[in-house]
Amino acid sequence: MTHFIIPACNVHSRAIELDNVETRAKVNNLRLNRYKSVEIVVTDGRRRRLVDPPPTLHDVSRVMSVKILGATLTCKLSLSEHVSAIVSACASTLHALRVLRCHGMNDAALQTIYTAVVVAKLTYAASAWWGFTSADDRRRIEAVLRRALRAGFYQSEWPTVA
Numbered sequence: 001m002t003h004f005i006i007p008a009c010n011v012h013s014r015a016i017e018l019d020n021v022e023t024r025a026k027v028n029n030l031r032l033n034r035y036k037s038v039e040i041v042v043t044d045g046r047r048r049r050l051v052d053p054p055p056t057l058h059d060v061s062r063v064m065s066v067k068i069l070g071a072t073l074t075c076k077l078s079l080s081e082h083v084s085a086i087v088s089a090c091a092s093t094l095h096a097l098r099v100l101r102c103h104g105m106n107d108a109a110l111q112t113i114y115t116a117v118v119v120a121k122l123t124y125a126a127s128a129w130w131g132f133t134s135a136d137d138r139r140r141i142e143a144v145l146r147r148a149l150r151a152g153f154y155q156s157e158w159p160t161v162a
Contacts, residue, residue: 003068011054014039018057034059040066040075071129079129083137090118090144097153107152114153118144122161130162138162 004021006014022032037060041053056062065074065081072082097110122141133141141161148154 014054015057018060037061038063038066040064040073042075042077069125069128071125073129073132077132078134079132080134080137082129083133083140086121087140087144090121093118093121094144094147094151094153098151110153111155114148118148118153126161 004017006017018032018034018037022034025032039057039060039062041062043053053062065072067073071079072085073079074081093114097114100113101107101110122144130138138161145154145160149156
């Protein structure tokens with residue numbers, strides 16, 4: 001998968017850049033499938049000035065969010081969708097851990113599973129996306145750890161996500 005970023009001042013070169021990628025793919029016995037290619041136009045959500053997006057490229061669909069290396073990024077450079085997805089997945093895992101506790105699994109094993117599954121999911125590539133999260137997103141992530149702390153899956157002396 002290839003990602004290329006074109007600044008707004010060079011928006012006229014998008015088709016040329018895409019053709020260059022297609023040419024390089026052919027040289028390496030690969031084929032660019034333009035129907036699987038997507039374009040996302042990133043805008044600054046804080047500015048009031050509306051900018052007309054460039055016309056869409058032939059055979060390339062425009063999307064409002066894109067998943068890059070497991071993190072969902074929106075056209076406003078927000079990661080709220082990503083945070084919602086991981087918080088939801090972690091809630092499902094917490095439920096599964098409660099079921100395992102009801103079936104007799106000891107706390108040490110549950111803590112190991114929580115760390116291996118939930119903490120890994122919460123912190124995957126966080127150094128890359130943490131700066132793009134809002135204060136509300138950070139609170140939602142920390143709330144997952146607080147719920148696990150109350151349930152006994154996480155210890156208070158262990159580090160927080162931040």
